[in-house]
Amino acid sequence: MVTPPPLSAGLVAFVKRDCETCKLVDPVLGAIAKDEPLTVYTQDDVSFPTSVAAVDDLALEMSWHHNIETVPTLIRVDANGVEEERIVGWSRDQWQAFTGNMELGITLPGFRPGCGSLSVDPSRADELNARMGGSGLVTRRVDFAELEDDFEAMYDRGWSDGLPLVPPTEARVMRMLEGTTRSASDIVANVAPDLIDVTVEKIAVNAVMAGCKPEYLPVVIAAVEAICTDEFNIHGLLATTMSVGPVFVVNGPIRKPLGMNSGINVFGQGNRANLTIGRAVQLIVRNVGGGRPGGVDRATQGSPAKIGLAFPEDEEGTPWISLAEERGMEPGVNAITALCLEGPRLIVDQLSRTPESLTNNIAECLMTTHSKRMVYGIDALLVLSPEHMSRYVDAGWDRARFRAELEERLMVNTDDIIRGTGGIDEGLPADFAGMQLPKFRPGGLHIAHAGGPAGLFSSVFAGWVSGEKGSVPVTKEITP
């Protein structure tokens, strides 16, 4: 922390040329300077004001240190350099009383409000806060050499997932931290595999790199809380050779102000929030938790979803309760659900006009997730598109009816999948013959609604080892 530079005894004024009120008081400052010591700091033009010589504060150092929010500001400073009193803007009565000069500004209007100080201008405040040493951030600083390219330097240090990163400068990290009311030093979670406590500050650093806006930060924090639980088991997700990663579904009113996309191309490119929230979480797993491909991350083939995949549910386009509500959240609560999943796979049905026909087809498709021979142990997320959803809404089916009808059709005759049947070695051991087993464990099929208005296509994301022995989806409330 830099010691604030002291003010000179007497009166001190802060002004800028780009302020009509400052121009108005220009001659007043000249009049004051005739009576007593006056120091005038100018924020934007050393030739202003004209009535008295100004001190250059174009770097805004004095303005920042002395908490100038408005120009003009007039401060009275005692002989020890201690501020006694200050007034802002122009009020003739106030300025006269402040200086004891009752002739001051008698030709001017009685009152004019001041203008914003450049030291609190939103476009400069973060940089100033960082430069003046007021950040309070404890993260280790890394200097890049003049001859290093910033972007290459971050690749060279192994921080990237393969895509370019936004350099996490102090100013950017401080701006990011404004997205949450939580203290930068709060510990959010313990991140596997290296079992490192991660602070809000460290999450913010990685969120900057991922390209997040500050308002996304509470979502990223909730997502980190969700995956760093024994239930979700991010360590297992990383270490498994199966190609799964954390996929996030966002519910609640926060989807709108964040500008998240639940419509056309919902799982694809083109939306900053959708793409960077998931990416920030993955960068935290990489950089804080130490989970890197080829290290603890042993995925045989991986998935584009492992770069980072978050999307909001289209709650407005259906009367059904949301995924978060089905999982116990109150309506209207902002929540994020982390699920351990592979990438999305299409379910095509362009001809079904009845809910029964469509459900039959969806069930048939779901039977093949991972392998038709894999039953009970793997969860899945079914994301119905608006056109498929309309089949159910038009017929008066609610979520519970749909789930019940679907699960009825998801019973597997084990005789069909015993090892060796159909010329396939994979399958259940022979002693499972003659049984009816559900494709998914109870509660293992998750349902959401998203996608563009046209297209008779839904999607399924299959999961990984489900339940206590593997990964259980976790829903967390998103708090400011």
Next chain:
Amino acid sequence: MTTVLDPTNEATPTQIDPAMRPESLAGLTVGLLDISKPRGDIFLNRVEERLTALGSTVKRYKKPTFAKPAPVDLRHEIASQCDAVIEALAD
């Protein structure tokens, strides 16, 4: 010059030397940790036969699930009861 904030955990890895390798397993207690993958037990049964023939005392352990790290109590149990441990993957 650009100054950025370190996104990593800033941890300095602790250097841990591997345990001394015994010259022979004869007469030692060897733990066999089944991580609960299918057919891990088949592999470990054979390892146990070979170790017993060498004169080792074999103790068997099992992780509750292959999908999560071994619980700390299990790791402590193995460390305090065995001179060496063999962990089996399978499939």
